[in-house]
Amino acid sequence: MFDMARRTTAPPPEDFEERIVDIDVSSEMRTSFLEYAYSVIYQRALPDARDGLKPVQRRILYSMSEMGLRPDRGHVKSSRVVGDVMGKLHPHGDTAIYDALVRLAQPFSMRLPLVDGHGNFGSPDDLPAAMRYTEARLAPAAMLMVESLDEDTVGFKPNYDGQETEPTVMPSAFPNLLVNGTTGIAVGMATNMAPHNLAEVVAAARHLIKKPDATLDDLMRFVPGPDLPTGGMIIGLQGVRDAYETGRGTFRMRATCTVEQITPRRKGIVVTELPYNVGPERVVTKIKELVTSKKLQGIADLKDLTDRHKGLRLVIEVKNGFIPEAVLEELYRLTPMEETFGINNVALVDGEPRTLGLRELLQVYVDHRIEVVRRRSEFRRRKREERLHLVDGLIVALLNIDEVIQVIRSSDDSSHARTRLMDVFELSETQAAYILDTPLRRLTRYDKLELDREKQTLTDEIAALTEILSSDAKLRQVVSGELADVAKKYGTPRRTVLLEASGAPRAAFVDLQVADDPCLALLSSTGLLARTSDAAPLPGEGERAAHDVLVAAVRTSARGEVGVVTSFGRLIRVQVIDLPILPPTENPPTLSGGHPVSEYVSLQPGEKVVGLGSLDPDGPGLALGTAQGVVKRVVPEYPANRDEFEVITLKDGDTVVGAVELESESDDLVFITSGAQMLRYQASQVRPQGRPAGGMAGIRLDDGARVIWFGAVDPTRPALVVTVAGSSTALPGTQVGGGKVSDYAEFPPKGRATGGVRAQRFLKGEDELLLAWAGPAPAKAVSAVGKPVPLPEELGRRDGSGVRLTHTIGAVGGALASWERPASSPSARPTGDAQDEPPA
Template sequence: MPRRTAPPPPPDVPERIVDIDVEQEMQGAFLEYAYSVIYSRALPDARDGLKPVQRRILYMMQDMGLVPTRAHVKSARVVGEVMGKLHPHGDVAIYDALVRQAQPFTMRLPLVDGHGNFGSLDAGPAAQRYTEARMAPAALLMTTGLDEDVVDFVPNYDDRLTEPGVLPAAFPNLLVNGASGIAVGMATNMPPHNLVEVVNAARHLLKHPDADLPALMRFVPGPDFPTGGRVVGLEGIRDAYATGRGSFRTRASVRIEKIGRRQGIVVTELPYGAGPERLIEKIADNVKNKKLQGVADVTDLSDRHHGMRLVIEVKNGFVPEAVLEQLYRLTPMEESFGINNVALVEGQPRTLGLKELLEVFIGHRVDVVRRRTRFRLGKAQDRLHLVDGLLTAIVDIDEVIAIVRSSDDAQAALARLTERFSLSEAQGRYILDMQLRRLTRFSRIELEREQAELRATIAQLQAILDDEGRLRGLVGDELAAVAAEHGTPRRTVLLTSSGPASGAAPTQLEIGDDPCWVLLSSAGLLARTGSAEPLGTEGRRSRHDLVVAAAPATARGHVGVLTSAGRLVRVPVLDLPVLPETAGRPNLAGGTGVKEFVTFGKGERALTIVPLPVTGVEDPDDPGFALATAGGVVKRVVLDPLGNREEVEVITLKDLGPRQRDEVVAAVGLTTGEEELVFVTSDAQLLRFPAALVRPQGRAAAGMAGIKLSAGARVVAMTAVAPDAVDPVVVTVAGDSTSGVSQLGSVKVTPLAEYPPKGRATGGVRCHRFARGEDVLLLAWAGQGPAEAATSTGTAVALPDVPGRRDGSGTAVDRPIAAIAGPPQV
């Protein structure tokens, strides 16, 4: 195809070439562009807090009748109306502005009620053809009164229509919802605030125009973000409220919880603008680059019903508080927010402090209410003028009718009416247009009532216009009503500092291998103490349980749980909850069930806990621990390090008969090896002999004879009593063998000295005489008193006083005894 060329100019038209300075042309064009961006696109008006595109969206939605009581319409329809009639830019910019006004995580008081996918903190919205929108209740506060000449209207981009230059704005939208924008050579970034707090500050300034910044900050202490979180440090906020510029730090709201066997950091609120997906990605990057230590896993459990719940699991051996400090430093869990309060005031960009922002809004609102009052006054006066004319005509309505009927045309009738009754032209026309139904007597009564009401209204409106104080009071009352209807509690917590004092040492990242005690309760709960201090004997009564075993350990070490099947299972101490420091026996209600660490077989249970030796460290003086089986076997074991094994067998159990296998019924740790072992059988026989008579054996050994049992009897208890024990006692609980262990039996407490020591593998002596209905010992215990007893739920059971007879009967109890223990031997 041949290329087309422009035709040459006619020969009779001379060429005209204008020389232009390129530098001046570029400067002029750039200034026009900069002014257009600043005034028409990027910066909000300080009066209504809206940019032109936002203002046009709200105005057009009201013009379309999209009030909160109407159904939603497609967002594309709203965008099309705004773009076609008012906004000279593309649909993308308009839809983005509409979406922002509908996002509850962006706006503290949303102005658009969106239906559909309007995006999240990590993802954008759906296309405008898929979403729907209408005005939110707060948007009505922005537009109410536009039909009452409260603001000036300006031509649209093609001078065919008009639009409001500013909205009436019944609340301080700029402070409540904040703003952000980038213009040419300047930018604005304003945080959201709480509506109730801002309104209270505005009302205070209305009454006290000379109020200083500290007085206003008593009402507005700081920003209030829609996503909650925490603001750390208020100095930057004070600077911003004073000068219009400042910065502060925002933090996530977190709490430390027990997550399974680990400690976890649970995030419930993120800093303004931060999303969970971005946070998870940042954590993963830092863990991969080995900048962040101690994080085991991150799980997002957020949902619509429970809100945000981001669980960050902390590896065992790491201090959660120290890991949290790393997260604040390396991830969006702590971010800086820079305040730059730049807004348009009388068409010029200005940097405003808190008081200036409130003053601009108050001035605008006072002007709106004044113009509205003046408009309503004019309307009332015009109506009163017409009512006065109607009442004049009704007094002599027959003559009015005669004049109208005798007139040649309407114009002649108007002239004669106005002359005869001294009416104005407007009154005359209104009488001519009057309907016949208004000629009744009741209509006259209605007109007289309306006349009185109009005169009262005019007097009230005129009083407002004549009294500036009354006008400002009305503005304050309307603001109070808005706050009462739309206000919500503060969501963001304000903190004066970040926690530790300046210069304080950072929290240690890993938990130190400090000495502690691991405790086992009768209900099978495990816990550890926070120090190696021995437990006292005062106040050792636990509200929920009894401590039946205690083993020394270190925080990063392990202990062994010995089961009735003869298994010794390794348990890491770090996985156990730390009990608060307390005198005497601690409360194990907050402990972790031993079933969380040990998988038990049928009928298997935990008996005690023992310290595990450290690999490479030998203790030749370690006496080990002793255990007893139901078949009367005793065994003494000195453990060697387990290495990488999670469990070992410490005794080989034998069969007691067909389908009946022996089991471990008791195990006790030895301190010196000089203790006495006390066996108690189900037929009320007690045998005590030195533990030194039992030589240590390897783990595979089956043990040796401990007590000689009669036919049908079994061992129910075995304990170790130290040679220096003060007034040791024996507690026995008798009952009926056919009723199980949860029964009301009889209990007896006897001094251990009443029972003579004998040799190993002998039969022992009687320790309890059965009363009527009793034929078996259910429980027994021997050791340093005073002893304590509890039910299966941890309720204390009072024990009788120590009697003198070793083979006497017991005393009835009012509750079934499930556990017996003495002072913690630690």
């Protein structure tokens, strides 16, 4: 055992014998530590279970009330409040006082703020401004805490220097500890209590007042769980029940999120509510850290759009190809968007720290409130009895006004007059003194009537207060009624959603990406791009489709790529996952929900999209036809590190008029010229060439003619040829023209680079084809804006004349429903059994 010698530091007088006191170190440390622990527990860290306030909070509210900083008054500097509290009541630093003041004013910390702050009082991520820059006053709810302080409802004690007094507890007209919660770290213990909904807590307290033997299950019908100021979700109610039963428990808090279409091409996760005590900056920082370290995939962008008008709004943009719901689960797992809250209901009860469940917390408050109302009723009855005693004396004086005046005039002094009034009229000393102090103008006949009414009022009020004090049931009824009024005035709807725990263990790894299912990439005549899903039907028959026609369809997969071919001979890569999915409920589906091709590729002036390619290295490849009659089959060896490249070298003035992904080398390549010539031959007659090649002769053109349509047709299936003739001198799109529909089989195949056969005979005023198309039957025509246009009946002769049309045709498409859905690979060919009758 060590000893410590404590010596005085000042030099002793000459006649003073030096004394050394030996103190046991362990005993001294034990005593000092216990004193320090006691001070922290009782004077700083733990709240009182009755009013839910720590000493510093109670002193702030009391000082602001004494300063007159009520809700109907102006704000004052926070530093003035802090200085008044520190100088009179709280012998600690100004920082601790201001921190407590700030928390009382923060709506994201308190479910029902008690201080109305003006200025920057901080956020879940940022500290508040200094006290010299902010202003404060009591919030309306704080008046419930301090009301009736002057009616002897609670006890008072001297302050730290004995010159002032302060309340030992607040009257607290609502259960502040449960409504606003608290947190604090003491010595050897801590408290962490969650906020609750005022209306729910009041309903439970009123039920406990009515039925003192109510069980926890009865009370949880009114208080199912915490209601956090920041909203969000609570997952796992078993931990909440444990806390309500034993005072300790845990639950998980989750952010409130929705999956929305952020841009026409991408979805995102929108966060509108975060867990309690979690700020958006903390979430943003964590997400950036996870994305940088590649621990979280699928995040394309993150924006914090929070403002004071719309509130919290974090927009997390999800990359195409990733499932937003799966990404959200990873965010819950890896970021503060899901946090755990540990309830530890430690509070002071009769000066001792105790761990309390829900029923005990409510019982302590109810007992306190009953005592407050009882003391208030006693005070009010006492004051009314005192006033009634004075009123009785005044009435006696009025009834004997002449004698009273005579007694006063004949008395030597006020003391003598008081004594004679007491003797003559049998008044008490208080009554006699009050009569002497009353001005003569109050002793009129009218005042007699007022005094009679006041006496009756006082008598009724005293009887009512006596009834309250003499009946415990009546007293409880008054407390319950006052709580109901508070809930009606200050109650708000629940903000936090309560969810039962799923019970299923959370997977350590979640597949975030969309499955690489087979699909079709589609291009419409009006320039819309889309894709089919695995559940969606293929586009239906041409005459039944409600809008637009499909001019290209390429087999691919959801995570694959397709190439957009332009009239300048460029091929531009497009991610299939970026394309919108056709709704599976549409039968037949249309491209009305597709996105314009301009959202995916940047076109030069005069350049337009003419087709799609699959980029499949194992397929037959891409076939191109130009306006000058050049044909080319491209070897499917495309550079993997380039998003766009040329697939043909064009001559000056030449453009690509058609591009198609071949299904097989047995498909026919078809040219239709402005001179009404049509040529078809097998694709096998064209040798594949590399990308820089310029192609070979595809069709021999007459003087002045040009190719207006190029494509591929499966000769084994029913097909049609549609042509529209008109005048070359008319403005484009202004003439209707004459249309003709012919059977594709009527046109015999010819050799490559020949002139072909006539497709339509011109009538008077017609000198060229305005539009042409060949493809699988039945055919469908639409206007330039995608509206259906009727076609004439099929004509048996291939070189016959056309029929005058009723509307201008902008594009023609065929029945892609006859194509079989891709099964195992994008290059799968349809079977030959169902070629004659396309499925519905």
